[in-house]
Amino acid sequence: MNYFVEGLQGSGKSTLVRCLSEKYPDYKDICEGDYSPVELAWCAYVNRETYSEILEKYDAIRDEIKEKSFEEDDHMIICYTRILTDIPGFHKDLEKYEIYNGNLEQEAFKEIILRRLRNWNGDKNIFECSIFQNIVEDMILFQKASDQQIVDFYKDVRDALSGKEYRIMYLQSDDISSNIDIIRKERSDDKGNEMWFPLMMGYFDNSPYAKEKGVSGYESLINHFAHRQELEIRICEEVFDGMYTLLKSKEYRL
Structure with missing residues (x-):
């Protein structure tokens, strides 16, 4: 079995990865920035x-x-x-x-993702945000894909994963704004200067999606996250039925 730990920023993915790693010590945890056979973030x-x-x-x-x-x-x-x-x-x-941030044309982007998923044959891995977050963000913010186009792409993802043992553990956030406020504080330097949030705001405000929609700022970012979470849960329900577990962010027990 392999686990894909998914959810919005601040939903507690890193904590869940750690919990699963402790429960299954013979599994390998793979986080953003590590070499991963299924993800290319950072x-x-x-x-x-x-x-x-x-x-x-x-x-x-x-x-x-x-x-x-x-x-x-x-x-x-x-x-x-x-x-x-x-x-x-x-x-x-x-x-x-990187393949993200609009660096690739849509078809080249999809081809790389699907080819790597088809070629992957690993076992006993715990992947942090490796199947939704970066792909969905890029498709919304840079490719300006519609929800249906993204759902359809994930049908191809499901086919590419055919025959592989995996389960998606999705952390659903009920209070997105509070979770973001927490990680704003956590990802600050020892003088209290925010390190992550200004980068996140710049990433969103300067995206082709935000510019086309004429939106920017904190509230628009939270609305984007709410939309993304709704879409990712829809993908779980419509595409990965029977292969996912929905958990309440920070309120679950393993």
């Missing part, structure tokens, strides 16, 4: 030529890059956010090689 996805150029450009940390790189078909995956360096612009430079 990782650069490049062809071999581009990989060689990156190694040459950042020769001073070549060994560190190689250590956090993984070969997959004709591409290399670099877990660049796991590389600690004070080289100016390194992380920003590699960010443009």
Whole structure:
């Protein structure tokens, strides 16, 4: 069995991953930024030529890059956010090689996701936000896909996962605003300066979706999260019937 732990930001995914890891110590937990056979968040996805150029450009940390790189078909995956360096612009430079944030055309984006899911044959994994969050965010905010288009894509995801043992553990948030306020405080530096929230607001406010709709600011972000949660639960019900468990955020018992 494999577990996909899903839910909005602040819903308690990391806590649930930890609980499952403690309950099943022989399972491997895979979080954002780690190398994952099913997800590419916070990782650069490049062809071999581009990989060689990156190694040459950042020769001073070549060994560190190689250590956090993984070969997959004709591409290399670099877990660049796991590389600690004070080289100016390194992380920003590699960010443009992610498959998210509108960096790829819609068909290329879908092809990469579906191919990796088909090729994956692992077992005893606990994946944190690896099947919904980043994919759905990109499809809404950057591809401006309709709800039905996203649901239809997840039918292809289900087909790509055919024959594999997995269960989706979805954490439903009843008070999205309060959960966001909590992680705003948690993800601040020791002086109380918010680190995560300004980036999240910029990500949302500057997205093609927000600009087209003429929306911005905190309330619009919360409305977006509410819509995303409703859509993801709809996908569970319509596409993954019998393969998911709906849990109340921070109110469940395993």
